[in-house]
Amino acid sequence: MADESTPPPVHYSDHQALIYANGAFLGERPALTTDLAALEAKAAEVLDAAALGYIVPSAGSGSTARANRAAFERRRIVPRMLRDHARRDLSTTLLGAKLPAPVLLGPVGVQKLAHPEGELASARAAAALGLPFVHSTQASHSIEEVAEAGGDGPRWFQLYWPRDPEFCVSLLRRAREAGYSHLVLTLDTTMLGWRPADLDRGHLPFLQGEGIANYTSDPVFRRRLAKDPVDDPGAAGLAFAEVFPNPGLTWEQLPFLREHWDGPIVLKGIQCAADAELAVRHGMDGVVVSNHGGRQVDGALASLDALAPVAEAVGDRTTVLFDSGVRTGADVFKALALGADAVLIGRPYLYGLALAGQAGVEHVLRCLLAELDLTLGNSGYRTAREPGPDALWSVTP
Ligand SMILES: Cc1cc2nc3c(=O)[nH]c(=O)nc-3n(C[C@H](O)[C@H](O)[C@H](O)COP(=O)(O)O)c2cc1C
Numbered sequence: 248m249a250d251e252s253t254p255p256p257v258h259y260s261d262h263q264a265l266i267y268a269n270g271a272f273l274g275e276r277p278a279l280t281t282d283l284a285a286l287e288a289k290a291a292e293v294l295d296a297a298a299l300g301y302i303v304p305s306a307g308s309g310s311t312a313r314a315n316r317a318a319f320e321r322r323r324i325v326p327r328m329l330r331d332h333a334r335r336d337l338s339t340t341l342l343g344a345k346l347p348a349p350v351l352l353g354p355v356g357v358q359k360l361a362h363p364e365g366e367l368a369s370a371r372a373a374a375a376l377g378l379p380f381v382h383s384t385q386a387s388h389s390i391e392e393v394a395e396a397g398g399d400g401p402r403w404f405q406l407y408w409p410r411d412p413e414f415c416v417s418l419l420r421r422a423r424e425a426g427y428s429h430l431v432l433t434l435d436t437t438m439l440g441w442r443p444a445d446l447d448r449g450h451l452p453f454l455q456g457e458g459i460a461n462y463t464s465d466p467v468f469r470r471r472l473a474k475d476p477v478d479d480p481g482a483a484g485l486a487f488a489e490v491f492p493n494p495g496l497t498w499e500q501l502p503f504l505r506e507h508w509d510g511p512i513v514l515k516g517i518q519c520a521a522d523a524e525l526a527v528r529h530g531m532d533g534v535v536v537s538n539h540g541g542r543q544v545d546g547a548l549a550s551l552d553a554l555a556p557v558a559e560a561v562g563d564r565t566t567v568l569f570d571s572g573v574r575t576g577a578d579v580f581k582a583l584a585l586g587a588d589a590v591l592i593g594r595p596y597l598y599g600l601a602l603a604g605q606a607g608v609e610h611v612l613r614c615l616l617a618e619l620d621l622t623l624g625n626s627g628y629r630t631a632r633e634p635g636p637d638a639l640w641s642v643t644p
């Protein structure tokens with residue numbers, strides 16, 4: 248007979264159970280490494296030079312990408328003991344959406360470079376775990392194809408606001424009609440950053456007509472083309488290069504988005520409290536603290552260093568998401584502790600995609616969630632909302 252001193256049954260969250268069920272800890276070797284930080288090296292063995300040269304490198308000397316990782320290394324977790332973490336729950340509610348865990352698949356363009364099924368495989372993997380797939384404007388598959396692949400899974404649309412307002416409205420209409428619920432407007436890439444790896448290869452996938460499926464499938468964009476993009480992909484690439492850069496954007500233009508999008512709008516690329524404050528003042532529903540994985544402004548501060556000041560300034564008034572440099576479940580924990588409501592993953596799921604398509608992306612997500620679950624529990628927490636700044640120790644470099 249169980250008495251009061253009987254410990255509750257050991258409970259593993261679904262994510263951890265999935266890992267166990269996958270055989271990773273049952274004596275059967277998993278197909279891919281469970282060391283997510285090691286995936287980049289594994290993916291480098293299967294990706295060709297063009298794919299690798301586009302996906303992995305960062306802007307300039309790579310100093311911002313290194314700073315992103317160093318900022319995670321500087322923060323150490325302070326585990327607490329004897330607080331009953333037998334029952335844990337990673338689920339959260341984000342901008343009206345109930346999610347199984349505070350993790351999204353961030354917008355990453357041109358996924359066919361990593362795997363022939365590209366975004367379709369990633370959207371299926373996201374749907375299998377119930378996590379939102381954020382579909383990039385700059386994709387290898389169209390808004391509608393990705394919606395169909397993702398089925399009932401949550402989907403968000405990331406907008407690169409094109410210089411042609413009619414085309415912009417057309418993209419937003421298509422995304423709404425295809426069931427995308429949330430809009431992520433990326434602010435930090437009105438022009439592509441200085442990326443020596445791309446420049447030295449003299450190769451940008453877009454100019455060969457890759458990664459512009461949302462453009463070539465759009466009736467408004469197609470009016471710019473004399474020939475079908477299948478017959479003349481180079482001309483389609485040049486038309487893309489005309490509408491993509493939009494350095495004239497200002498805060499005053501945001502009401503235009505509201506007129507054409509009735510769901511939540513999140514601004515991606517915020518790196519300081521002042522801009523987060525402007526986002527709130529302009530009625531935006533959330534921000535993503537992000538430096539684009541170090542691919543835009545070389546020399547910019549580490550995204551994790553920008554997080555706490557933003558969360559302290561606006562965290563009680565708006566939703567704060569985070570990305571850039573997240574590689575492990577422990578990293579997710581650190582971002583949550585510094586005030587993020589959820590995190591976006593970039594390169595790590597692309598590495599999973601490169602290695603094993605949909606199954607590879609699912610593997611990355613399951614490992615990430617399982618490690619987050621274990622990190623939370625072993626540090627004395629039960630939910631993703633509990634850890635605060637006192638869960639971390641900062642090491643002075
Ligand atoms: C290959 C690649 C393509 C990307 N394409 C986009 C994009 O189309 N739109 C966007 O908002 N961000 C894009 N990003 C940035 C990611 O959304 C995210 O901010 C970044 O990858 C996070 O850093 P991480 O890779 O260290 O996780 C891209 C990143 C990579 C690596």
Ligand SMILES: O=C(O)C(=O)c1ccccc1
Binds near residue numbers: 356453
């Ligand atoms: O490569 C990127 O990081 C990216 O976001 C992008 C944006 C526009 C065109 C090409 C790539």
